[in-house]
Amino acid sequence: MPAADLPVAGEPESKRPRDDAEADGEVKRRKGKAEVPQRTDCPYLGTINRHVLDFDFEKLCSVSLSGENVYVDLVDGKYFQGRGKDTAAYRHALERGHYVWMNVHDGKVFCIPDGYEVVDKSLEDIKFNLTPIFDEEEVEHMSTRVRYSKALDGTDYIPGCIGLNNIQASDYQNVIIQMLCIVTPLRNMLLAYQPPTERKKDPVISSLADLLRKMYNPRNFKGLVSPHEFYQAVGAATGKKFYAKQMDPVAFFTWLMGYLHKKCKTKSGGSLVHDVFQGEVQVKLSPAADEARVTESKEKTLMLSLHLPDEPLFKDNLDFIPQVPLFNLLEKFNGEKSHEKIAKGGESREIRRYNLRRLPPYVICVVKRFRNNNFFVEKNPTIVTFPLKGLDLRDYIHPDCQPANPETKYDLVANICHDGKPEKGTYKIQVFHQPTSQWFELHDLRVTAVLPQMVALTESYIQVYQRQDVKADGSFGKFEMEIPEMSTEVDTGIAAEIEMAPEDLAEAGIIIG
Incomplete structure (x- = not known):
């Protein structure tokens, strides 16, 4: 080859003379009205730097902040718009000498400014990281x-x-x-x-x-x-x-589940969110002055709220941390324990009793640790002791509904904890990894293995229990037996006098779907 025809190092290939062998190696295809050539022998593949590629952030052009027709520079990981002349990506390619680019929407790789598509098996790992797919x-x-x-x-x-x-x-x-x-x-x-x-x-x-x-x-x-x-x-x-x-x-979980239910709702009104989390709670209301006058109602629920006993005012020593078993908190739903509260309007008091009517495949328990007083937010540091396996909720189901809930045993699979002060603390989660049958603690970027005994020593805030009939592939039994209707006759006058408001249902651990 004459000296005048030798390629100059760092020069874009579009400016170099090309022989007939290179031209014969191109395979042209039609894309719309423009022909985009394909090549398998791109000389710039060695410049790709996988260590700087990050597809987690928003894929917006670094110049125009637009998300249309965005390409990522596979050399420095920056995003720019366009591929033709007078575009941000074209200028960046010439200024920096970065010639290998990937379309963030379809994963196709191009050489800019030469304008051909690069077809090479070595790019499959980058395409998979851009959009992971599982069969x-x-x-x-x-x-x-x-x-x-x-x-x-x-x-x-x-x-x-x-x-x-x-x-x-x-x-x-x-x-x-x-x-x-x-x-x-x-x-x-x-x-x-x-x-x-x-x-x-x-x-x-x-x-x-x-x-x-x-x-x-x-x-x-x-x-x-x-x-x-x-x-x-x-x-x-x-x-x-x-x-x-x-x-x-x-609050974030409640909003997210409501959003998923709304967007993924079927024609019958149900969704996978309700199939997985939604249970049913029976609420009995009676005036504090006359507990014989009872009004019954049933409501759907996505989670059960558990109230901690008040922290002792006088302690034996400063290091004393009160403890309470989870079963003591679940007595709220035994149908006998009464909860007194000021009725809506503040003119009278009412007594409430709760029972479970239907158990979902996943039960979410929320321990009410935070309380607003007139000045600031208080946190109850009481530690809740709980079983990791075999939590039986049969005793908290209404007797008439027990035949419709044949499986009542649950295993703990996730435990969200709060560390620190109420307003400046942080949240972490302990999860049970089923493939390895091991517990892990995840606190932002830190992932550490923990012993099962250490899970029960944290300030639990949200607990997720999985019913034992849920299989590894996510399928679970749907019991065909219908839950019987409530048999107690309701006095319409009392029902009108004691009416439950949505904000009152939240106190009962009921989230209306």
């Missing part, structure tokens, strides 16, 4: 197969049991996301979720599904995941209510 068999065996993975920097991690980045006090969101990974039916639904093609995809559900797929990605370049896209979608959907500040994970 039905992988999703079905997600809770039985033990998988260990290693990041590019040598960090060991377990797919599905991975740390989440804390973005401006988002630990309350992180623990709820980690909790959903333990709820097998919901997790499998999100891992296999595909947005509908006939309408615009929902940003919250699609970003949540993408986040869970990245958490279960066995070929992740990093040993952690950042929930940035989901965090932004939640902030936009709630008007910045759950954004850039510490919030209650119970």
